[in-house]
Amino acid sequence: MSSSEILIKARNLTKKFGSFTAVDHINFEIYKGECVGFLGPNGAGKTTTVRMIHCFWPLTEGELYVAGFNVSTQACEIKRIVGVAPQEDNLDPDFTVIKNLQVYARYFDIPKAEATKRAKELLKFFQIKEKQDVLISELSTGMKRRLILARALINEPQILLLDEPTTGLDPQARHIVWDEVRSLRKRGVTIILTTHYMEEATALCDRVLLMDNGKIIEQGNPSALVKKHIGAEVLEIDNDEKLLQTLKAEFPAARFEAFGDRIHVFTMQPHGVFERFLERNSLTHVTIRNANLEDVFLKLTGRRLRD
Ligand SMILES: Nc1ncnc2c1ncn2[C@@H]1O[C@H](COP(=O)(O)OP(=O)(O)O)[C@@H](O)[C@H]1O
Numbered sequence: 530m531s532s533s534e535i536l537i538k539a540r541n542l543t544k545k546f547g548s549f550t551a552v553d554h555i556n557f558e559i560y561k562g563e564c565v566g567f568l569g570p571n572g573a574g575k576t577t578t579v580r581m582i583h584c585f586w587p588l589t590e591g592e593l594y595v596a597g598f599n600v601s602t603q604a605c606e607i608k609r610i611v612g613v614a615p616q617e618d619n620l621d622p623d624f625t626v627i628k629n630l631q632v633y634a635r636y637f638d639i640p641k642a643e644a645t646k647r648a649k650e651l652l653k654f655f656q657i658k659e660k661q662d663v664l665i666s667e668l669s670t671g672m673k674r675r676l677i678l679a680r681a682l683i684n685e686p687q688i689l690l691l692d693e694p695t696t697g698l699d700p701q702a703r704h705i706v707w708d709e710v711r712s713l714r715k716r717g718v719t720i721i722l723t724t725h726y727m728e729e730a731t732a733l734c735d736r737v738l739l740m741d742n743g744k745i746i747e748q749g750n751p752s753a754l755v756k757k758h759i760g761a762e763v764l765e766i767d768n769d770e771k772l773l774q775t776l777k778a779e780f781p782a783a784r785f786e787a788f789g790d791r792i793h794v795f796t797m798q799p800h801g802v803f804e805r806f807l808e809r810n811s812l813t814h815v816t817i818r819n820a821n822l823e824d825v826f827l828k829l830t831g832r833r834l835r836d
């Protein structure tokens with residue numbers, strides 16, 4: 530459960546690469562026991578932020594504290610209590626599955642017997658125990674991802690940083706990762722993840738921070754953000770001028786957005802308004818669906834491709 534104890538605190542956190550500002554004076558707090566998602570289009574600054582939390586990149590400006598330790602002066606203390614699953618696959622292809630964990634454990638001075646015990650437990654937890662003696666090249670993408678998660682936990686971290694933990698996974702593998710993340714959270718691990726999947730953020734995160742162009746542009750609980758920015762439901766209709774005029778008359782405050790040859794209608798209104806409208810006007814080719822975090826994401830960051 531989350532508490533009100535602040536575990537990570539960023540003030541004017543800034544990272545520049547040359548003259549380019551990747552993270553631009555951001556402020557945030559992460560509370561103990563939370564699962565928090567950093568969302569945002571490609572290049573928003575999510576990975577750079579995560580990398581500053583685990584002392585990979587020095588800050589250009591600002592302050593960042595992790596469990597009370599200053600990232601600029603107490604990297605050793607922080608690395609001991611943080612686990613990191615990076616965005617890219619950086620497993621060692623020359624080692625077996627279990628050896629990858631044992632070698633990683635050396636960075637934390639974990640004695641060999643203890644490292645092997647933990648490695649076996651983690652491989653069991655992540656459902657890859659039967660693969661412990663095979664080389665990395667023999668693992669599926671989902672297994673590699675789960676091994677990276679296992680590796681991130683070898684030092685029994687209080688804080689787990691997961692950078693796009695399920696990118697490229699099929700739905701089965703993604704759901705296994707979700708179950709594992711939930712069960713780690715239940716054990717009290719504070720989790721920060723980045724993701725492009727709004728469904729994932731909704732399923733896992735107590736709170737999300739939405740980044741764009743190096744800034745945090747919105748934050749909050751996923752369903753509260755949906756309610757605040759979109760409302761309860763979205764109506765999707767074929768692009769038809771007569772129908773549009775009827776809708777505009779009925780919902781003068783609504784927002785209409787073209788999406789290919791479909792129009793999405795956002796009203797901020799509660800459940801049921803679209804259904805009653807449809808009943809009064811016998812309409813076909815319309816869909817009422819629940820508003821979701823992706824609607825919020827697209828509203829706040831736009832539809833322009835970023836890379
Ligand atoms: N080592 C680097 N050198 C120069 N620019 C970088 C470097 N790392 C990231 N960037 C730039 O910083 C911006 C933010 O990158 P990143 O944090 O990886 O974004 P995200 O993870 O949100 O996709 C991008 O424009 C990226 O190209």
Ligand SMILES: [Mg+2]
Pocket residue numbers: 575576577616692723
């Ligand atoms: Mg990234």
